[in-house]
Amino acid sequence: MTQQSPPQHRSTMSPIHWSLLILLSWPLLAAGTGRAADNADPTLRPVTLEYRFQPHETINMDVSHRAITETTVGATSQSTETATDSLKTWTVVDVDAAGLATLEHSVDDVTMTSSTSDRGQIRWSSRGDEAAPPGYEQVKASLGVPLSRLVVDRSGRVLSRHDLRPCPPSSTGDLVVVPLPEGPVTEGSEWTVPQEVVVEVPGGLRKAVRTRLRYQLTAVRDGIATIRVDTTVLTPIDDPRLESRLLERIWDGVIEFDIDRGRVLRRATGIDRRVVGFEGPESSVRYKSSLEERLVEKR
Numbered sequence: 001m002t003q004q005s006p007p008q009h010r011s012t013m014s015p016i017h018w019s020l021l022i023l024l025s026w027p028l029l030a031a032g033t034g035r036a037a038d039n040a041d042p043t044l045r046p047v048t049l050e051y052r053f054q055p056h057e058t059i060n061m062d063v064s065h066r067a068i069t070e071t072t073v074g075a076t077s078q079s080t081e082t083a084t085d086s087l088k089t090w091t092v093v094d095v096d097a098a099g100l101a102t103l104e105h106s107v108d109d110v111t112m113t114s115s116t117s118d119r120g121q122i123r124w125s126s127r128g129d130e131a132a133p134p135g136y137e138q139v140k141a142s143l144g145v146p147l148s149r150l151v152v153d154r155s156g157r158v159l160s161r162h163d164l165r166p167c168p169p170s171s172t173g174d175l176v177v178v179p180l181p182e183g184p185v186t187e188g189s190e191w192t193v194p195q196e197v198v199v200e201v202p203g204g205l206r207k208a209v210r211t212r213l214r215y216q217l218t219a220v221r222d223g224i225a226t227i228r229v230d231t232t233v234l235t236p237i238d239d240p241r242l243e244s245r246l247l248e249r250i251w252d253g254v255i256e257f258d259i260d261r262g263r264v265l266r267r268a269t270g271i272d273r274r275v276v277g278f279e280g281p282e283s284s285v286r287y288k289s290s291l292e293e294r295l296v297e298k299r
Helices: 014-023 137-141 240-249
Strands: 058-073 076-095 101-116 120-125 148-152 158-163 190-200 206-221 224-233 252-258 263-276 283-295
Touching (some): 190 240, 206 240, 240 263, 240 283
Antiparallel strands (some): 058 076, 058 283, 076 101, 101 120, 101 148, 148 158, 206 224, 224 252, 252 263, 263 283
16 A cells, blocks of 8 residues: 656645555565476476465565656746655455455555655654654554455456545556466466556546556566566557656566465566646656565564
């Protein structure tokens, strides 16, 4: 649970940090047991990717997000940097006989820093005793409590979802839980996921944009499956204002899974894109970000 949104580029980042906190809780990515055929070439051995959760277990992930937004309008330029480190938790409430898992997610603690070229730096950590600065109060109130509950099947289809607290739309470009391919796959196999996101700019301009997430199983080594993912925008975008708001919804990345444990070990995604003309012909915005999640091993 959470990135700043380019643009509104002249305001402080406090509200964006709240969105980022929630967004970093998505998605939970996991893979299940691999069933290998007897094949001399290990790269050709099929594996079945599926979700396997244990009732009442908790899955903790360290999440690190970094983002830079650089905007220019005429002769005025501004740079904003944000950094968010958090610990997210998935709690498996129940798993029924059919393998349907009920999951709840929360964020236990967070440290957020925002720096702008004209207003300096703001930093707040939930582990300290300091009161949350203006704009961060909602973040503090949402720590350590369930934010959403969802039910997923073995293939990753979300059968139901209930937001227990207000959640902004995901800006990771991903679904809540990644749908996995049905049936065995081998190295090189691909599967795609259609998605529709809604982008809007202040003033009421709004557009539904179709995107496609493409996943590819690139390697299976020593029980670890590596999956690459990229995003393609299918809907033509001819308005730079909308394009600038779409920047953080498009990303590429890599996911590493421990197949036997059915658990994500690491997820890393990133973006570095620029849009010209979002606020007149002499304007541009560059958005660069990276997101990394790592499994916290139980001791």
